[in-house]
Amino acid sequence: MIYERPVVHSWGNLDKFLHLFSPKPIRPPVSDDWRVQKLKSLIDIDPAKMQQNLDQVCRELRLCVSARQARRLFKACTGVGIREYRMKRRLDAAAHELQTTDIPVKAIAGTAGYRHLSSFTKHFLKQFHLRPIDFRRLWNGRDIAA
Secondary structure, three states, X not given: OOOOOOOOOOOOOHHHXXXXXXXXXXXXXXXXXXXXXXXXXXXXXXXXXXXXXXHHHXXXXXXXXXXXXXXXXXXXXXXXXXXXXXXXXXXXXHHHHHHHOOOOHHHHXXXXXXXXXXXXXXXXXXXXXXXHHHHXXXXXXXXXXX
């Protein structure tokens, strides 16, 4: 049996080859969008500040999108809405304060941007499955039933 070298056909460059399968241009993934990164960094730095008007925040950050477009883009990139992400970050910051300080729960709720302790407790319970005071007791090694 004699070995013959295979014949290689050229389809041109990679773009021409990919164009055969998809007439639409290939775009980078949405998760790398700089506008979403700016919004996420603002929420991560100060979650309570995002309670302002989202249109105003978009103008201040020079995102060149409306609030509605920003919400859609954020959801497409992260899989979570802006409000949900902001609430999660606020509650994470509150949980960190409960772990590291002895500040009263009511003051931590105010710092997290909640006007009423009951709404803070309801959201905290939904995320962590513990009331804030029980979370602090458990974290500090005290018995929850005490």
